[in-house]
Amino acid sequence: MPRMTMIEAIRSALDVSMERDDDVVVFGEDVGYFGGVFRCTQGLQQKYGKTRCFDVPINESGIVGTAIGMAAYGLKPCVEVQFADYMYPAYDQITQEAARLRYRSNGDFSCGITIRMPTGGGIFGGQTHSQSPEALFTHVCGLQVVVPSNPYDAKGLLISSIENPDPVIFLEPKRLYNGPFDGHHDRPVTSWASHPLGEVPADHYTIPLGQAVVRRPGSAVTVLAYGTMVHVAEATAEETGIDAEVIDLRTLLPLDLDTIVASVKKTGRCMVVHEATLTSGFGAELVALVQEHCFYHLEAPVMRVAGWDTPYPHAQEWDYFPGPARVGQALRDMMEA
């Protein structure tokens, strides 16, 4: 099986989808000739032509707005917003238009678009190249929100997203583009070449939306994570020796509640970790659901480790990012509770 980085896996997903379906079009800022600032669309314009993969004016609302119009026509646009931090000008089109088109028209029109956005921190991206705005999407009925944590999932989930008849927000942790990252920024960067999930089939396959996966089985505590934090949680479990069951949510909306509840009922403890800021972050929804569905099985309060409630700083990157030290301390505290 070929080995791919997450970038290559995403590119492969787009390639496979464009090959299989002429209605799939790919566009965004610098996506065409140049192949994307992260190389995710490299070679697609050469292979499929300028009307299937093209550059656009710098206007996020225009990107999403035209994609919605194309979907209304019957195409399946997979568009890119260069950084999730720059989705805000398109927020009106995403939340009021894409998310509601099927509902408000009673199925007269639908909106099968996929919006790819590089997300997350850990790259010295500062305030507008590091944000994790997933909670701003999970709060919107009509959207689906996906966050892959490895190349294999990235490809399968992206193909599923493109084939999905409704709008999908596809958040790509850019810290994971070239290799897994467990938060140990002081250690050498590793690549996907030596990671089992860097093995990616070259052809078509899908991973259904709405299904979480247990990355590390454990019995002491359930850790709910997605994106980069999956790797942080896995590493922390090994380093602390706490037998944590790490669940990679993969899809935040719709959420795989069954997998979460089964795990927490088994372990009796639950910790949520995410890069996004704490207050009203997606973790709050997870905590509420866990306490509602697992209340009588809980042996300790459900806890959250998240980014601080501040804009994402530059110089204080590693004081902000919830790395193994913070997650490890929280796990130890929880086991003593």
Added chain:
Amino acid sequence: MTDETRLSLNVPEPEVRPGGKPDFSRVPIPKAGSVMRPEVDADPETIRDLAFSIIRVLNREGEAVGPWAGTLTSEELLEGLRHMMLLRAFDQRMLMAQRQGKTSFYMQHLGEEAVSCAFRKALRPGDMNFPTYRQAGLLIAGGYPMVDMMNQIFSNDADPLKGRQLPVMYSARDHGFFSISGNLGTQFVQAVGWAMASAIKNDTKIAAAWIGDGSTAESDFHAGLVFASTYKAPVILNVVNNQWAISTFQGIARGGSGTFAARGLGFGLPSLRVDGNDYLAVHAVAKWAAERARRNIGPTLIEYVTYRVGAHSTSDDPSAYRPKEESEAWPLGDPVIRLKNHLIRIGAWSEERHKQTEAEIRDTVVAAQKEAESHGTLHSGGRPSMRDMFEGVYATMPPHLKRQRQKAGV
């Protein structure tokens, strides 16, 4: 510093406020027939003047004059008159229905009937409009059943949108009418995307974008223009300048640009300004732009100069911000009366037939309303089910919505 100037903020004001005498003397109205009709493949650079004049066909005497005349037969004009009269009668009944509590809300088209009714006749089956809430003439002139429009307004058990949408936010894909949204301007750039899709697929269909004068200030107006310009999308970009955005006069949105059509010039778009109360002129310009789009030459921006005679909506009282008599002073008159006078002038119509038709139309609308009301109105009779409320958020209902539906007991 001796040459220091104290700065002051410019806040435009309309010429007249309530209590004042309506005055449109500063609105230049060129003579009917005086504006050139360029070839559809004309270089936009050579027709910049058209963004600052007003294309008109019907003169004061009711004659069709000049190079834009002659796109419609008298039969087609009679049909157009009927559409406008239908829309006006429909508005009157629905306005009354709102006052009677049969629906929560309505928005009429009074004075703007020609814009959407005439434009619709320049399109072909398969073309797609991306309308605002004030282009129901596209449905009426396109033959969409009036009863279905009323069912939507009454949110009854035959409402095609299952009671989910505010009244007048229709959706009719098969009639080339995109789902209306409450947020302004969003559909303008979506229309461009639809047109791009048609071009990507080497189709022959074109799109029409719609926006009001006030909403041109929204960012998506700009987005629509830049994408249309870049990709030469087969789209007609329509700006309906009815002078008012709720209480805000058009000068607030327009600023110093002179006209809304002039906005298109910076994007290299051919930009035309047309008498929005002249059915013949609207049709001729729409046809010109449609041909341009169909021949893959590119998009066109059209500003329709008209006047919003009625209140913004049933929740609005215009006497609080403009003179009551202002609509009567509007120099471009009433679109229904002007077309009627033209048809009488050419011997195709008469006052008597007009009165007779008015009565027939009233009966038609009343009959449609009776039928719609048999399916219920907002507060009485049949209504969409609570179960419908949970459907259609997604193609397949996700588990959390199933749980909520169960909790709701349906």
